[in-house]
Amino acid sequence: MSDGIKEACGLFGIYGNPQAVKHAYYSLYALQHRGEEGAGIAATDGRTIRDIRGMGQVSEALTLEDFGAFESHAAIGHVRYSTAGASDITNVQPIVVQYSRGEIAVAHNGNLVNARILRSKLESKGSIFRTSTDSEIILHLLASSCQVNWLDALANSLNEIKGAFSLVFLTPDEVVGVRDPQGFRPLIIGKLGDSYCLASETCALDLIGAEVLREVEPGEMVSLSKGSLASRRYAPPTRHARCIFELIYFARADSSLFGEHVHLFRERLGQKLAEEHAVDADVVIAVPHSATSAAIGYHQGSGIPFEQGFIANTYMGRTFIQPFQGQRTRYVNIKLNAVPQVLKGRKVVVVDDSIVRGTTTASKMRLLRKAGAKEIHLRITCPRLYHPCFYGVDFQSKEELIANKVPADNMTEFFEVDSIGFLSIDGLRSCARCEPEGFCTACFDGKYPVPVPINVRQMSFEESHGRMVSPLLRKAPAHGSEAAHNYAPR
Ligand code: SF4
DSSP: OOSSOOBOOEEEEEESOTTHHHHHHHHHHHTGGGOOSEEEEEEEOSSOEEEEEEESSHHHHOOGGGGTTOOOSEEEEEEEOOSSSOSSGGGOSOEEEEETTEEEEEEEEEEETTHHHHHHHHHHTTOOOSSSSSHHHHHHHHHHOOOSSHHHHHHHHHTTOOEEEEEEEEOSSOEEEEEOTTOOSOOEEEEETTEEEEESSHHHHHHHTOEEEEEOOTTEEEEEETTEEEEEESSOOOOOOEEHHIIIIISOTTOEETTEEHHHHHHHHHHHHHHHSOOOOSEEEEOTTTTHHHHHHHHHHHOOOBOOOEEEOTTSOOGGGOOSHHHHHHHHHHHEEEOHHHHBTOEEEEEESOOSSOTTHHHHHHHHHHTTBSEEEEEESSOOOOSOOOSSBSOOOGGGOGGGTSOGGGHHHHTTOSEEEEOOHHHHHHTOSSOTTSEEOHHHHOOOSSOOOTTOOSOOTTTTTOOOOOTTOOEEOOTTSHHHHHHOOO
């Protein structure tokens, strides 16, 4: 329910399992919160790769029957929100291509900061791109590598790309998982019987009954093949920069990542917030659902009772998946209802996870006032956001951030609340049990862990390279089918 933040994508991969497609399909349901614009699965029978991709949530985009009688033992899956590349079926992943070494599929979570430069270079050498995503660049680098061994070629390609990338690759022989050297985005290894799997979050592994083994390390490449898991480093160790927003907002509360359990981490955020921004109040409520754990933490830290002052309509998508600003504001009113029986005549602490553009916060506060809240004390579980993100989250300019438009002293008035309190950066870091200095906090402090080329803004290739696809074309034809040949060049 955060104020307009969206992130690109959730990943899954599995090798050596006769139910590979089924596990990929159900895992994508667990990762649905990471992207609702499109979903896809690519699977192999050891000879060829087939893929199914569609627009919308998993239930709209895919069915298990899509693969028919195709017998696969390995698969990768992807749910997408577009932060680079247009929101159309062409850009839904996995991307499958045929090149000199055979077939390969890739799915990507993150954003490359040098994508525009690399794409221009590749195009000047003759590459023709079929999508407007930065993810396809990786495949072109791979195809142009002189290395004989494909994993060496992949390692070389990975050393050319900069920014945030967790990746899963599928070939007829293996599944490979990769994390960027800073570890911006998560990727976790699991084991299901004799087969190994990969997922962006542990909740996907839980769903299919897989045991969680460990995270893919930043700068590590793991190869899943028959009954084995091979690991190699492709980049030297460097300072880690895990995206702190994964823990504040993106990840599901029942997941564990970056060495933290998300619910417990958010509880600590709430406790710290109660310490930094104490207030005399009657009740603590959460903006559901991502702030619920933190509101419980605020209750624990302050002793103020926690109640449900907002009820969310769970039949709506998360606000951040709505691509247009006007839609986001309207959806707040459809999605949330304030409860007068909890709020009327009371001094209310309302906990939210972040304020980005500020477009939905005022609407939420008005709902509380209308329900009779006597005082409203807004508490935010992260610091003010002053800087854009270039690593796969969709606030792309300083201008769109409310912290740069409304001075801190005027925020109370702007949001029509009685007080407002943001967690400090030190407070935020202090909640991490595992490597508190190993997080990216660039959107708060402007210290970008991977240099962003001057004049580079989040790549939006649809401006210069994009192509329109009819909205009627909601599902891509199966790879290898006759229709696929008429649909897009491979
Ligand atoms: S800039 Fe902010 S949102 Fe982007 S990766 Fe860093 S912490 Fe995450």
